Amino acid sequence: MRFSFPLMALGLEVAMIVLFGLFAEYETSWYDYQPNTTQITESERFFQLYPLFQDVHVMIFVGFGFLMTFLKKYGFSGVGINLFVAALGLQWGIIMQGILHSHGEKIQIGIKNIINADFSTATVLISFGAVLGKTSPIQMLIMTILEIAAFAGNEYLVGEIFQATDIGASMTIHAFGAYFGLAVAGILYRSGLRKGHRNEESTYNSDLFAMIGTIFLWIFWPSFNSAIAEPGEEQNRAIVNTYFSLAACVLTAFAFSSLVTHGGKLNMVHIQNATLAGGVAVGTCADMDISPYMAMIIGSIAGVVSVLGYKFLTPCFAAKLRIHDTCGVHNLHGLPGVIGGLASIVAIVMGKSKKSTTAIQAAALGSSVGTAIVGGILTGPSRERI
Amino acid sequence: MRFSFPLMALGLEVAMIVLFGLFAEYETSWYDYQPNTTQITESERFFQLYPLFQDVHVMIFVGFGFLMTFLKKYGFSGVGINLFVAALGLQWGIIMQGILHSHGEKIQIGIKNIINADFSTATVLISFGAVLGKTSPIQMLIMTILEIAAFAGNEYLVGEIFQATDIGASMTIHAFGAYFGLAVAGILYRSGLRKGHRNEESTYNSDLFAMIGTIFLWIFWPSFNSAIAEPGEEQNRAIVNTYFSLAACVLTAFAFSSLVTHGGKLNMVHIQNATLAGGVAVGTCADMDISPYMAMIIGSIAGVVSVLGYKFLTPCFAAKLRIHDTCGVHNLHGLPGVIGGLASIVAIVMGKSKKSTTAIQAAALGSSVGTAIVGGILTGPSRERI
């Protein structure tokens, strides 16, 4: 029994090394560099994107990691398991996405892959938020493998088959990760795992540690939403829109937190989480020509919905649906992710983007939520067998 | 009463959305991109500046936020209200600066505006340090609106009318923010608000949280001082000068902290704050051809003055002038900001810059300090009415 986790971790690392040995090589397109051309070379592009990659990297490891330190008893587990899951997930994400996108050739590893690999891990880390305190490392390990496979499949379907647009991944990462995690949490709840409730308390210090996560996520979200956008106009727009959506979201989240909290005080859980909903919700539209004020409207709505979700939906989910969502990922990633998908439909109706149609975007949203729920339900019981 | 804060916050966000809808649009100058030119395009410039922007962003939200966690009872307020104030301030800053600089045309939102928007918020966050523990969120909200309007006015006067040089904003942000905050703190003191003293204690953990703020501010200060400098020589110089000024400042701050502290020990407040004075003081001269050793002299002086300020001036201000400066912003931003202005006068006398004259720089310093004090005095009482 006590050797299961180390042996599985070692076995998976050996498997990753074999897979990389067989299927991966360095990206070589910068060999084509023409000295007399004014085009940006691949190597220059590497340097344009590298800072954005590092911002995303900080979000994954510091942002998600410390956001989960708010529980006094699970702080170290939160940030530690977060590191483990992400380190495994990024290797596996490269392989899964690479196989789907490389059409039988070797996977060319450059800056784009490692950004996408970080993205892959985000789905599992979001789901982790729903099951924090209810799972063992070995269960997380299995969930990482299964969820990233499901994510890569859905992302290929949405992006390549449907040709939907989802630059900041509101649907394919945030909604997907949240509903996957909720489905798993629902399964775990039924299995009688009602532990963790007694330890579900925060302290003053654990809340401050969590704010490290919140603030770094908030700061670097423009990089998350723009990292894989088209260079130029679209990428710059993705940065600007996300910046303003997040700022607007903070104001409405603070306002509604005060409105729904006893005595008009601010609720720390809202501040830690709902202030980020604007980044999620603007994701799908981030590179569209929606104007900054539209981004601010999207962010404002997300802040309101997220606070109301924490206040009313989360207790209801636990009591009625028997889904216990430890970090409230439904309010931070689930609902705002759905808002993101719906916002893209509105934007297309308003003529702000010709990249996709309303039907395609609706299909993408449905596919992301549906695949996540089915995937989560199928993953849940498999974790009991260990 | 309890609905004042949420309603004001929501009302302001609606106002911002309307203002952005009327007056703001994406920057479009990169449409002019000529494929056969070797000039750096706007989009490339966006990518050169984006990492500097993100460094400044970290300073505003992590740096200022966590620097204010040193009080055991106000840690969460510090970092939370900091986020709220900055999120409001950056939207308002875009509008105020945009209206003054865009000469009746629409505000073109690109990387430069969002850097400047972050800068606008810095003034309020500095002032917040002087009144931490003495104000409610609603008071901070009013101060944000009034102070940023005053800041934008003074910055336009100093930069556009006087044509003074202040690349790192020692005068227009640091001295301005500090003296504005001190004036407000003076007004609040007179009103009989003597609360907060009992809670004015730090713990071992709260001091460590504050060091997160200190270190991130210290690290990214070269980006703060160089972000809006002329590309090339001047921008690179701003980075190098700030780097060395800060390094020198650490040595003198540690030395004087040990000199003036009982038993030769180090005082945590000095380490948290005075080590940063070098970044403030070198600001105005940062892009001038002053040589690294001059930057180190400026930093060394700032470190000494800042520690002496904490030791002797702050208690004196509280006792004699009835100004209670919670975080000691006078020592970290006020005095070093004035040093920055004076250093630029010396540098011009020594022939290190031809961008400005000694009279213009003196006028800029006087205007910044004067506007701040008058603005702070006028803002102070208005906050009592709520």
Added chain:
Amino acid sequence: MRFSFPLMALGLEVAMIVLFGLFAEYETSWYDYQPNTTQITESERFFQLYPLFQDVHVMIFVGFGFLMTFLKKYGFSGVGINLFVAALGLQWGIIMQGILHSHGEKIQIGIKNIINADFSTATVLISFGAVLGKTSPIQMLIMTILEIAAFAGNEYLVGEIFQATDIGASMTIHAFGAYFGLAVAGILYRSGLRKGHRNEESTYNSDLFAMIGTIFLWIFWPSFNSAIAEPGEEQNRAIVNTYFSLAACVLTAFAFSSLVTHGGKLNMVHIQNATLAGGVAVGTCADMDISPYMAMIIGSIAGVVSVLGYKFLTPCFAAKLRIHDTCGVHNLHGLPGVIGGLASIVAIVMGKSKKSTTAIQAAALGSSVGTAIVGGILTGPSRERI
């Protein structure tokens, strides 16, 4: 007595200012900019490297600083003295490296120097980890001056005379810093300094603070290993290899931590430190054409060796060799640094690089470890005289 530290610090800062006044000037090569050429100008290169510099800067001040907060009584000392040592060390590093490399001309200060200056300080900060809790600020000050001189000498020997390759400085920084620190710790131990053991405990919060250091080091290590690599292919490879080596290392470190810990639990010390060994070990080979899977093998081995070192070697060193290694730098920097040197020999044998020969690499490794041990032994007693 109580004036020794402040006077020495002030005296050193004055000396630095004089040395910079005599020997340093801004880099001026960007004056040569040709408007009609497609070559990357120095100023553009500055901007390509500046984000990497800032990543390294975060590692030095946040990473190393907070990694040393794990002891409940030395948290503030750890991060505070780290700041002081690094601020002194970077000034001194510029001078020492500049004198050796500038061949009698003035030291041209640009982005490369300040990256290298940060690197210089890393050696002392690594050594600091071995003696944390056993030294006074004044002893650290002396060690900084002596160790950086020894480091610059060895680095010149290895890089310029031997022409060895060590892009991520596994040998010249990590192994050097670790063995220097161990030698000093050994000397201090013999002198009867057995204090610090009672306070050698961590708390839940201090362990979380240390994780801030761990995670930021982990995230930005690709920048550390690539910052001074050749632009293009080699630099990109250094990033990719380090990314995968670190990911693999996390899996084996977690696995072996669970294997060697009572009850299959995870040991916090292992998670905080051994997860980083992959970044150290891949350093020397980082820019070579070794393929990602080889980087993962190197990282996997480093994670295993590092955990085993913490479990078995550190107690043995304390008991048998009377070397008390507070942070276990031998396991995080010493052994993985040696692995890095050995890996480069294997890579050259396998034909992955023609930049160096096996004999040269072996000489570089021997020189780094040897110089460090001799330097540390000579430095140790000098610190007793104060």
